[in-house]
Amino acid sequence: MRRSWARRWPVWLVTSIILIALSAGLAVFRFQPTGEASSGPPVPTPDEGTRQPTVSVAAVSGGTFRQGLIGRIETLNPLIMRSTAERAVSVLLFEGLVWVDGSGIPQPALADRWEASEDGLEYTVHLRDDALWHDGQPVTARDVLFTVRLIQAPDFPGDPTLADFWRSVQVAVIDARTVRFRLAEPYAPFPTYLALPIVPEHLLEGTLPTDLSRSSFSVHPIGSGPYRLERADLRTGTIELVRFDGYQRPQPIFERVTIRLFESAEEALTAFREGELDALEPVPWKAIQDGQLLGKHARIYAPSLAGFTALFLNGQAQFFTDVRVRQALSLAIDRERLIRDVLGGQAEPGNGPIPPASWAYQEQDYRYDPAAAVRLLRDAGWEDRDGDGIVDKEGLSFRFTLLVNVDDPQRVAVAQAVAQQLAEVGLSVTVQPIAAPSLERQLLDREFTAAVFGWMSTSGDPDMFELWHSTQAEGGANITSFRSRTVDILLEQARRSLDRSERRSLYVEFQRLFAEYVPAIVLYYPRYCFVVSDRIGGVDASPLVAPEDHFRQLPRWYRVER
Template sequence: MLIALTGIGILVVILGFATYTIPTVLVPDRGGVFREGVAGAPQYLHPVWCQNSSGVDSDLCALVYRGLMRLDREGRVVPDLAQSWDVSNGRVYRFQLKPNQFWQDGRPITADDVVFSYSVLQDPSLADIPGLPSLWRNVTIERLDDLTVQLTLPQPFAPFLDLTTVGLLPAHIYRDIPAKDLVTRPLDGGPIGAGPMRITEKSADHVRLEPSAFSPGAAPYISAMEFRFYPDYASVVAGFDAQEIDGLSSILPPDIKSTAGRDDVQLFSSVESGYENVLLNVNNPNAPFFQDARLRQGLLYAIDREALIRDALAGQGVVANSLFAPEHWAYSDAVPAYGYDSAQAAQLFDAAGWVDSDGDGVRDKDGKPFAFIMLVKDDNLHRQI
């Protein structure tokens, strides 16, 4: 159970590293197709599941769909399709849609589409599916007029606005599909949303997107974008070297140094929202020592996270002392930082009664060595970390 786990601290916030070929013409020009290679292929392309997925599903959904609200760069919830909103008594949320917003087929977006999209998540056939649908089950959804929707919660729920970032679906296209089929099966053909890019081709090996004629804002310079799917990371790199694609969605740390030395490549680095951490089961009867806060703090001081970032991640990471990245609105400098300090770690272990009593290099207590089993993902990167 989650409640039985405690983190000894976030090891690193991972930095995403993308790779792109350097164009020969540096002045922006319109037209052309940008081809990006990814390992794997999209599963559902449904906005419900895209929120909690990573990789190509998440990227495609961000281009195809829009929700009432969205997250900005600092993790704040800001309006997207909504023009404004207000909250009463912590339970009643009223959203006013922006006028003259359109689906990618040119039909106007109305309150009926919002009611339909959220009502799908309340369908009884989804009761056995964990995750987002269950959070919507007890929300009362009302259409007040063509552009106004009211959502009433049974009780206050502070992060509710985050749920309204889920992409909406057009009722006139999907209302006749049973809710469970709509949520659990891939959307046939080119899914229709309200995002800036529309899927115009979809096959087993690629997806092609073109700018939506009905998306507000400036049109992109490119005429189209293609995501090309490869079975694994090595195949993506090979495709890049063979000039089958113009960019990679990510590059692994062992390849960063050699890639950075190429004249035909430009690297871009950005802080991602994910992180790597170690969870300690404080209720594990085989490791009762994890219940001692001094020992947990000592472990944090004993781990040189800067060295992990330098050696295992090729510098692509930052030490995290919080669940939130420093750029996030909820980040606080007041959170205690546990920098690498072997002397402080030794003092805490000593205070907790864990000393090397027999000189074998392993701390022990009551005749038992300090040892435990740690499960890690079965890949080279996580084993290095």
């Protein structure tokens, strides 16, 4: 489940990250780009060795790949898709001008190159000469202009944050293969937003934005991706795709892809276990814990995602105005124990706001030291003066409520474990699970003391302006109300500079200051688990921006003969 808590576009905060059957009990291993998987639960750490079996195999070209998805699909129009299942199919049918790799760097797709003006206000994008729609028509700059204008329309029915962003961008067609974008102000992450799926003008021209969901295009779309739609029956949950011969980047190895939709996780697991499917996702948490539910041919892949789960602290609350208190809480939380005892080892400890796969990531020193936490609390005036086991200051006991969304049992368990660990240094924490909509409202209105929830990047770029800049502290996504003029300057410069090495230096310093000021405590990094039969080769676990991004590698997958 994704929810936008930002008033604008770059940041999505999620109360229930869409990982392993909407479970919060997930985190990231730093997999190597070569790709590794486990031969069934539990998912091992990289040090335990997760390479493909060393057996003689032969790749088979052609054939049918059978994908199972747990979830529903209501539309195949990529501009109004909302679910992970819908976006997964979109990756196979459509392309953007670019795609964004797991480190957050845009890569060529429909565009083969682009350049920015020196002032960072204009981006000129050049389309590939061989880009074709599935009906044989060329993809042109007018298709790009048409797509953006659909999104800019006041009555666009899709993602409002996406629409808000594109409404500030001017688009001009230079020639059939060249399009120019002009921004209101320099914004270095802009190329990552060119991953927007492009739709064909010649098929949708004249369609009102409000009619997109009712258009025949929503059920029988024409895209430009590696596979074209042959048949879709959304009522029965069956979609059949055929290799598009006009796509050569690379040409898919499987000739056909069939997609089966399941509303029941049990039914989906049975179909995979009995060999009716080659792959299934998302993998229910219970199947990660019990390998028999997946069968002997299952291989679980767990690529990292661009996000984190954290303990967010309201900087306006009287308990957390002193930085020494926030530092003490960070020292008092044993991430290793949290991951071992609550998450079953399926996590990597968090130590900063930028995910490890990002090109801007810089690891920070993390340590668990409850004795040091007690000393910091004492230095800040918090001691157990009445012997009740709870520290106090000027007659006020250190008691607060920790909010968490009730619809996610794993996240509730994480919050309870955090509360128990903080009790060890004299803090009384009451965990209060509440409905997700209520949690969203309280966080946006700053009516909370602390909360455990997650953040996911929508673009893959490390831009953290919306989440931590002072201007966002009153009504934006900076729900901790964190303010630092030094951090503000770093974030402002980092989103304006077109020099990636300069941007990285700025973000390295930002991460250092984040570790010092501790506006939030990053507990762990998420990952997304999907299962593939060991009869399928070419699969890897490279980092992803979003769960559906791993379908970009499907054209390289193949069936193996042993």
